[in-house]
Amino acid sequence: MTLLPFAHALAARQDLPIPAWLFAWGASIVLIVSFVALSVAWRKPRFEATHWRPLGAGLSRVLLSAPVQVLCGLFGVALLGVAAYSGLRGTEAPDRNFALTFLFVTCWLGFPVVSALLGDVFRPFNPWRAVGRATGTGFRAIAGQRPVHMAYPQWLGRWPAAIGLLAVVWLEVVYGTSGGVAVGLDPESAAVAALVYSGYTLAMMALFGTEEWCERGEIFSVYFGMFARLGILGVQDGRLARREPLSASARWATLPGSAAVVIASIATTSFDGASEGPLKGAIESSFDWFVDRGLGLTAALRLSDTTFMLLCFAGVALVYMLGVCGMRTVRGAPPLAKLRAGFAHSLIPIALAYLVAHYFSLFVFQEQAQFTYLLSDPLGTGSTDLFGTAASGVDYTILSANTIWYVQVAALVVGHVLGLMLAHDRALAYWPDYRDASRSQYWMLAVMVAFTCFGLYLLSFSNQ
Amino acid sequence: MRNVIRVAPVVVVTWAAFALAACGSDSNEETEAVRGQLEALPSAPASDKAVAGEATLQRVEGRTTVSLRATGLEPGTEYVAHLHTGGCDQADPGGPHFQFDAEGGDEPPSEIHLEFRSGADGSGKATTSTNREVPAGEAGSVVIHEAGGEQAKIACAELEGGHAHDSAGEESASRGGEVPTIVVRNGEPVGGVAELEYSAGDDVRFEVNSDVADEVHVHGYDLLQEVPAGGTVSFDFPAEIEGIFEVELEGRKTQIAGLTVNP
Numbered sequence: 001m002t003l004l005p006f007a008h009a010l011a012a013r014q015d016l017p018i019p020a021w022l023f024a025w026g027a028s029i030v031l032i033v034s035f036v037a038l039s040v041a042w043r044k045p046r047f048e049a050t051h052w053r054p055l056g057a058g059l060s061r062v063l064l065s066a067p068v069q070v071l072c073g074l075f076g077v078a079l080l081g082v083a084a085y086s087g088l089r090g091t092e093a094p095d096r097n098f099a100l101t102f103l104f105v106t107c108w109l110g111f112p113v114v115s116a117l118l119g120d121v122f123r124p125f126n127p128w129r130a131v132g133r134a135t136g137t138g139f140r141a142i143a144g145q146r147p148v149h150m151a152y153p154q155w156l157g158r159w160p161a162a163i164g165l166l167a168v169v170w171l172e173v174v175y176g177t178s179g180g181v182a183v184g185l186d187p188e189s190a191a192v193a194a195l196v197y198s199g200y201t202l203a204m205m206a207l208f209g210t211e212e213w214c215e216r217g218e219i220f221s222v223y224f225g226m227f228a229r230l231g232i233l234g235v236q237d238g239r240l241a242r243r244e245p246l247s248a249s250a251r252w253a254t255l256p257g258s259a260a261v262v263i264a265s266i267a268t269t270s271f272d273g274a275s276e277g278p279l280k281g282a283i284e285s286s287f288d289w290f291v292d293r294g295l296g297l298t299a300a301l302r303l304s305d306t307t308f309m310l311l312c313f314a315g316v317a318l319v320y321m322l323g324v325c326g327m328r329t330v331r332g333a334p335p336l337a338k339l340r341a342g343f344a345h346s347l348i349p350i351a352l353a354y355l356v357a358h359y360f361s362l363f364v365f366q367e368q369a370q371f372t373y374l375l376s377d378p379l380g381t382g383s384t385d386l387f388g389t390a391a392s393g394v395d396y397t398i399l400s401a402n403t404i405w406y407v408q409v410a411a412l413v414v415g416h417v418l419g420l421m422l423a424h425d426r427a428l429a430y431w432p433d434y435r436d437a438s439r440s441q442y443w444m445l446a447v448m449v450a451f452t453c454f455g456l457y458l459l460s461f462s463n464q
Numbered sequence: 465m466r467n468v469i470r471v472a473p474v475v476v477v478t479w480a481a482f483a484l485a486a487c488g489s490d491s492n493e494e495t496e497a498v499r500g501q502l503e504a505l506p507s508a509p510a511s512d513k514a515v516a517g518e519a520t521l522q523r524v525e526g527r528t529t530v531s532l533r534a535t536g537l538e539p540g541t542e543y544v545a546h547l548h549t550g551g552c553d554q555a556d557p558g559g560p561h562f563q564f565d566a567e568g569g570d571e572p573p574s575e576i577h578l579e580f581r582s583g584a585d586g587s588g589k590a591t592t593s594t595n596r597e598v599p600a601g602e603a604g605s606v607v608i609h610e611a612g613g614e615q616a617k618i619a620c621a622e623l624e625g626g627h628a629h630d631s632a633g634e635e636s637a638s639r640g641g642e643v644p645t646i647v648v649r650n651g652e653p654v655g656g657v658a659e660l661e662y663s664a665g666d667d668v669r670f671e672v673n674s675d676v677a678d679e680v681h682v683h684g685y686d687l688l689q690e691v692p693a694g695g696t697v698s699f700d701f702p703a704e705i706e707g708i709f710e711v712e713l714e715g716r717k718t719q720i721a722g723l724t725v726n727p
Binding site for chain 2: 012013014015016183361393396397400401402
């Protein structure tokens with residue numbers, strides 16, 4: 001039995017493990033930075049209130065105007081259509097079909113990074129939101145009244161998105177098996193999944209309202225929106241405005257289930273990395289165990305993968321909860337539920353760091369394919385050459401192994417520092433006394449060090 | 465004491481995360497395959513000078529399997545091959561026959577013999593298996609000669625004769641002198657997925673000998689060569705892309721080797 005992390009199905013190369021000396025340096029820097037941060041940190045919360053600086057009125061009016069919004073929405077719908085059509089009608093080869101690279105690399109990996117820098121860039125292009133809004137507008141024009149929606153159960157919060165996030169990665173990493181061998185997701189299944197998800201999303205939007213569902217249940221809006229809270233652009237009072245980096249994340253985890261979203265993100269990336277490394281033996285044993293109990297090969301592989309993916313989720317949640325429970329013991333601590341939700345946003349930079357560390361090289365290489373042969377020949381059948389780039393290939397020499405290693409370690413260290421900053425700031429808001437706030441942060445420091453060192457560990461030994 | 469309390473959570477949480485990750489390390493038992501290229505000997509008759517092919521010896525759980533593939537033989541002829549203890553470059557190529565028991569006589573099961581008849585295209589193959597393990601370093605070479613007539617030695621494939629304990633793949637790849645061969649039987653790599661490791665700038669050289677017709681694809685470098693059933697293809701290219709790459713039988717989607725290029 002062989003297991004393939006997601007990258008295998010698409011990319012023809014895998015990253016080399018980080019050498020031991022770089023691992024040692026990375027871990028040392030993380031520890032040193034953490035303790036320096038504690039001693040030099042600021043004493044008044046900085047991110048609790050977002051300071052907006054509006055951009056030029058003309059630019060704002062153009063970008064937020066109805067025609068531009070409609071155009072962006074149409075663009076999103078059209079691209080989803082191309083992806084679905086390519087998946088259904090195109091080649092079975094995952095790397096030659098537009099669908100997989102577009103959905104799982106360009107969008108799934110691209111939006112988190114761009115959002116974290118700029119803000120919520122997915123929102124205007126979200127094809128389901130566009131269809132939902134258009135349908136709502138049409139309904140109003142015909143019926144002469146606003147559509148009536150069911151009240152969204154508030155306790156459900158972002159749980160549908162958290163579970164959906166696990167489902168997306170499950171589809172990407174676990175589903176594609178053949179006779180007990182992981183072969184990766186095939187383009188046709190990806191297209192069918194996209195269509196099924198479209199139907200589900202539009203139904204939910206009809207039930208609860210487009211914006212309501214985008215805020216809570218629509219996987220991609222919630223997931224990309226989470227990273228967008230780190231970015232510097234947003235819409236304030238109907239105007240495009242600048243804000244301080246990171247600041248908007250402080251008010252992200254206000255809905256139930258938000259912590260589960262960010263934990264699911266860290267856990268799924270960990271699972272993808274660990275399934276080929278430290279968890280490989282355990283997954284194989286459980287696969288054999290299921291086969292011995294008379295399960296079919298496909299079912300046994302999916303079941304053992306699923307089990308370990310959920311265990312990863314439980315493990316990440318456990319580490320976070322240990323930190324939260326630890327903070328609860330500090331004098332003057334707020335209730336557990338408030339702490340649990342209150343520090344969830346400090347994990348967003350860690351989640352982003354995990355994504356960058358694990359998929360940076362895949363993204364750089366696959367985007368070459370995306371913008372050359374996949375764009376010219378989306379079906380991968382050799383029948384079209386729309387932009388004259390169908391014959392191009394991916395240049396794997398543009399990134400050396402050293403470059404990739406440094407980017408990976410730098411991403412984890414930067415994510416670690418940003419996470420510490422957010423947690424420290426939140427502690428200052430929760431504990432009136434600065435010393436208590438600092439004391440509570442030993443616990444979050446432990447959580448962050450655990451995640452960052454585990455991230456380094458996955459990159460360095462996982463393939464050895 | 466205060467310091468201990470402060471440090472304790474760091475230690476505990478880090479340990480928990482590592483323990484979670486560490487459970488279940490790889491414990492796959494490696495099966496050792498030794499391979500050697502078949503080369504014509506000076507003593508071979510003119511009609512057999514073009515002989516080529518490969519011999520493989522594999523020890524699995526107390527058993528030994530020896531396989532032989534050859535091309536360029538005289539069509540429709542009986543051949544015999546024996547496992548010898550010495551190397552091919554000895555004055556008497558291969559030296560004495562390998563024997564499990566000194567008193568066991570010169571026939572199987574004390575010795576390892578392969579008998580086969582070449583096909584109309586001059587190719588032949590044979591496999592034999594015993595329920596004993598040939599001691600490490602004693603499988604020197606496999607030598608072929610004609611079954612009848614003068615029984616002149618035709619060709620020899622060096623296994624452990626020149627260098628004891630050499631397993632094919634990684635070691636010989638890094639030594640640079642010999643070209644590792646990946647042997648594919650029934651569409652699967654003999655001895656498991658081969659490991660090829662190079663440094664950037666090296667010359668990557670290996671051969672694939674397959675009993676099934678397929679395409680051999682080196683991913684990343686995107687090199688593709690067709691291999692006919694029973695044929696061998698050679699790869700020789702500069703290691704200019706760093707990373708880990710699959711070498712795959714493209715049609716069967718079977719990985720036969722992992723190519724690692726370190727910076």
